[in-house]
Amino acid sequence: MNKLEQELSDRLSRIGPPDEQAVSRAAAYLDTLTKPPGSLGKLETLACRLAGITGELRPDLSRRAVVVMAGDHGVCAEGVSAFPQEVTPQMVMNFLAGGAAINVLARQAGAEVVCVDVGVAAELSHPRLVAAKVRPGTGNLAKEAAMTREEALQAVKAGIDVVDRLYGDGVRLFATGEMGIGNTTPSAAMLVALTGIGVEAAVGRGTGVDDAGLARKRDVVRRALDLHRPDASDPLGVVAAVGGLEIAGLMGVVLGAASRRCPVVIDGFISTVAALAAVRLCPQAASCLIASHRSQEHGHAAALEALGLSPMLELEMRLGEGTGAALAMHLIDAACRIMSEMATFAQAGVSKG
Numbered sequence: 001m002n003k004l005e006q007e008l009s010d011r012l013s014r015i016g017p018p019d020e021q022a023v024s025r026a027a028a029y030l031d032t033l034t035k036p037p038g039s040l041g042k043l044e045t046l047a048c049r050l051a052g053i054t055g056e057l058r059p060d061l062s063r064r065a066v067v068v069m070a071g072d073h074g075v076c077a078e079g080v081s082a083f084p085q086e087v088t089p090q091m092v093m094n095f096l097a098g099g100a101a102i103n104v105l106a107r108q109a110g111a112e113v114v115c116v117d118v119g120v121a122a123e124l125s126h127p128r129l130v131a132a133k134v135r136p137g138t139g140n141l142a143k144e145a146a147m148t149r150e151e152a153l154q155a156v157k158a159g160i161d162v163v164d165r166l167y168g169d170g171v172r173l174f175a176t177g178e179m180g181i182g183n184t185t186p187s188a189a190m191l192v193a194l195t196g197i198g199v200e201a202a203v204g205r206g207t208g209v210d211d212a213g214l215a216r217k218r219d220v221v222r223r224a225l226d227l228h229r230p231d232a233s234d235p236l237g238v239v240a241a242v243g244g245l246e247i248a249g250l251m252g253v254v255l256g257a258a259s260r261r262c263p264v265v266i267d268g269f270i271s272t273v274a275a276l277a278a279v280r281l282c283p284q285a286a287s288c289l290i291a292s293h294r295s296q297e298h299g300h301a302a303a304l305e306a307l308g309l310s311p312m313l314e315l316e317m318r319l320g321e322g323t324g325a326a327l328a329m330h331l332i333d334a335a336c337r338i339m340s341e342m343a344t345f346a347q348a349g350v351s352k353g
């Protein structure tokens with residue numbers, strides 16, 4: 001085992017199961033509040049999950065960050081996106097200037113946006129950009145491995161390192177976001193490799209390719225899987241062969257948050273595939289995941305199902321960047337406020353059924 005593998009394995013060994021006692025205490029407390037038992041539905045489930053993750057009934061999740069991992073994709077050469085590759089660095093600059101949808105929605109949710117260059121195919125420099133470029137874009141997975149295993153490990157480490165730094169600054173709630181023209185293709189390839197579902201079920205229109213583009217994407221995914229034959233039991237091998245640098249970075253965000261017992265809100269298709277790969281690497285990490293929305297991207301439902309997650313929102317969004325996750329933070333706030341502000345039957349003098 002080399003140094004990075006050892007470091008990752010040490011980190012994974014620190015990821016534990018949810019605190020079942022805290023879950024039971026949260027559930028019992030919710031039943032003392034002035035409402036029929038269970039009537040707040042998924043908000044109650046969420047309050048219990050947050051207790052299980054953090055070990056606290058009323059965790060302070062006021063410091064929060066959306067980590068937007070950015071990377072480029074050699075597979076764009078196959079004509080798999082409706083947009084040109086230069087949009088990736090252009091959007092990174094937009095994130096840093098505060099003008100993208102994620103900046104608006106994160107501000108509204110009280111979250112900072114932390115943008116990480118883990119593999120953009122352009123030179124970028126900005127005081128607020130986290131510079132962690134592993135390589136300038138992946139290889140074209142239809143013809144070669146997206147990256148080496150070592151590069152995948154470096155990208156995972158970049159995600160863990162960002163979480164560590166933010167945790168040190170007091171951040172206790174994380175959300176995944178990404179930017180990478182072409183990244184629905186590697187995400188679909190990873191989903192097929194990890195779950196065995198059909199290519200048709202995993203590949204969708206991404207930024208909006210037409211029927212010919214969709215057919216090309218499916219063909220590319222089939223060719224890539226034929227070429228690399230990734231092993232589902234080796235998630236790092238899967239992301240290295242047919243994944244993306246920002247996807248590996250998001251695996252690190254999930255694993256880092258789980259190792260700190262922090263909830264991590266999962267955004268759309270790409271984020272969910274990254275979370276699935278992280279959970280395949282470390283099944284215990286599943287307990288820290290909060291699914292935010294169901295994206296319009298064709299394969300997202302299957303990715304959520306593979307994780308056994310039920311999203312809170314269905315807003316017909318398909319942007320990525322962490323936008324659905326930022327919106328779900330309002331529901332996390334709602335669940336926390338129910339636990340801290342609602343009167344009990346005894347306090348309000350309301351008769352129990």
Ligand SMILES: O=C(O)c1ccc[n+]([C@@H]2O[C@H](COP(=O)([O-])O)[C@@H](O)[C@H]2O)c1
Nearest residue numbers: 081180182183184206207268269295320
């Ligand atoms: O989050 C999603 O479900 C989602 C669905 C479709 C597209 N995206 C975003 O669009 C880009 C990938 O789309 P594409 O067509 O270039 O593969 C990438 O920057 C993602 O953030 C994101």
Ligand SMILES: Cc1cc2nc[nH]c2cc1C
Nearest residue numbers: 083087179207319320321
């Ligand atoms: C403009 C644009 C913004 C995005 N944000 C995330 N993916 C994106 C893709 C495009 C094309």
